Amino acid sequence: MNSQRKILEGYRVLDCSIAMAGPFATQRLGDLGADVIKVEPTGGEWQRHASAGGASGNEVNVSFLSLNRNKRSLAVDLKSPGGKTVLDELVASSDVFLQNYRPGVAARLGVDYESLRRINPQLVYVSISGYGEDGPYQTRPGQDLLLQAMSGAMFSTGRDGEPPRPAGQYLVDAVTASTAFEGVLAALLHRERTGEGQLVTVNMLDAITTFQMQELSVFTVGKIPQTRGSEAHAHVYIRAPYGTFKTADGFVALAFPPLDVLGRVFGEAYFSELDSEEHGFSHRDEISALTAQHLATDTTQNWLDRFAEVGIWAGPVLDYEALVNDPQIIHNGTFVEYDHHTEGHVKTPGFPYKFSKAPLTVERGAPLTGEHTHEILTDIGMSESDVDSLAANGSIYAHPENVTSSR
Numbered sequence: 045m046n047s048q049r050k051i052l053e054g055y056r057v058l059d060c061s062i063a064m065a066g067p068f069a070t071q072r073l074g075d076l077g078a079d080v081i082k083v084e085p086t087g088g089e090w091q092r093h094a095s096a097g098g099a100s101g102n103e104v105n106v107s108f109l110s111l112n113r114n115k116r117s118l119a120v121d122l123k124s125p126g127g128k129t130v131l132d133e134l135v136a137s138s139d140v141f142l143q144n145y146r147p148g149v150a151a152r153l154g155v156d157y158e159s160l161r162r163i164n165p166q167l168v169y170v171s172i173s174g175y176g177e178d179g180p181y182q183t184r185p186g187q188d189l190l191l192q193a194m195s196g197a198m199f200s201t202g203r204d205g206e207p208p209r210p211a212g213q214y215l216v217d218a219v220t221a222s223t224a225f226e227g228v229l230a231a232l233l234h235r236e237r238t239g240e241g242q243l244v245t246v247n248m249l250d251a252i253t254t255f256q257m258q259e260l261s262v263f264t265v266g267k268i269p270q271t272r273g274s275e276a277h278a279h280v281y282i283r284a285p286y287g288t289f290k291t292a293d294g295f296v297a298l299a300f301p302p303l304d305v306l307g308r309v310f311g312e313a314y315f316s317e318l319d320s321e322e323h324g325f326s327h328r329d330e331i332s333a334l335t336a337q338h339l340a341t342d343t344t345q346n347w348l349d350r351f352a353e354v355g356i357w358a359g360p361v362l363d364y365e366a367l368v369n370d371p372q373i374i375h376n377g378t379f380v381e382y383d384h385h386t387e388g389h390v391k392t393p394g395f396p397y398k399f400s401k402a403p404l405t406v407e408r409g410a411p412l413t414g415e416h417t418h419e420i421l422t423d424i425g426m427s428e429s430d431v432d433s434l435a436a437n438g439s440i441y442a443h444p445e446n447v448t449s450s451r
């Protein structure tokens with residue numbers, strides 16, 4: 045066996061998703077070697093035109109660039125007869141179809157599971173939704189912040205009486221992407237064993253809810269309510285002190301130290317009178333306030349040094365600049381760098397896993413709209429004249445540079 049063979053090499057994935065959750069999931073499949081075909085409208089996917097953070101690019105904005113590496117682009121009008129024929133031919137030779145259309149759109153386009161399984165019974169079909177395939181919230185917008193708010197997670201942090209604070213990442217999108225990625229791999233394994241394709245449904249509400257397995261079990265099984273206090277605290281189900289605190293020159297993260305040990309470091313005799321597990325909850329606000337007072341008197345590094353000497357769990361609070369230049373991040377090779385044909389040199393987060401027999405690489409950066417349309421359609425046996433005819437009537441869009449270079 046070739047030791048350099050990609051783990052998912054030979055699998056074809058049709059990515060009909062937009063925004064973050066779906067494209068992030070399929071990017072992971074592409075990183076593992078699958079042939080991921082980005083099926084997008086002839087004018088390009090929505091995310092190409094809505095740059096996150098205002099980071100635009102030359103021809104590809106950073107948001108799209110970050111979620112669509114290791115893919116080929118097929119630009120096709122699925123509402124046209126010619127475009128639908130193209131997709132059906134691709135479905136026949138594909139292994140995975142993933143979409144996150146609004147409810148009812150897949151059926152109207154004729155690309156719902158029942159329609160596509162008639163073309164390819166072994167197809168793994170993944171449908172991502174905001175709240176579920178049906179039910180009372182079916183038509184609500186599946187947006188990250190709204191799902192964070194609904195998930196209950198915001199009430200596990202912060203001060204009582206203040207607005208609950210969302211995560212500083214697109215947390216629900218990322219969790220949903222990982223959930224969909226896992227679902228694809230599991231369904232492919234099932235197919236390897238049984239020969240059966242199947243429908244896999246993933247919704248953002250269930251993804252972020254089940255992600256809180258431990259916290260929600262404390263509530264449902266342990267019957268302990270979420271109770272925020274008057275002092276800032278990073279998690280209501282973890283004893284004080286727990287969170288980030290201001291120092292004389294920055295911030296430090298402190299994770300539930302034994303109160304007697306912390307008291308010795310601070311010179312705070314009162315802490316020696318407290319039981320960490322009991323009073324860490326019942327006196328949470330008082331402990332947090334005293335901790336904040338002490339930490340403000342010295343520098344971050346001095347506190348980290350003193351905590352390390354006695355085994356207290358603490359760490360620095362990094363911004364992105366510090367993270368990118370952190371020695372462990374550099375040692376791990378967490379970021380990858382490559383040259384993109386329109387965006388120039390790119391440095392971006394790489395891969396969350398490593399394989400000794402199948403190393404992961406960036407084979408191609410995010411594609412231009414329709415960059416691989418011509419290549420993909422001739423791959424599945426269409427003639428040059430058929431492709432040209434489809435382009436002429438608007439059923440597909442083939443990027444002109446690609447058409448020229450591929451002939």
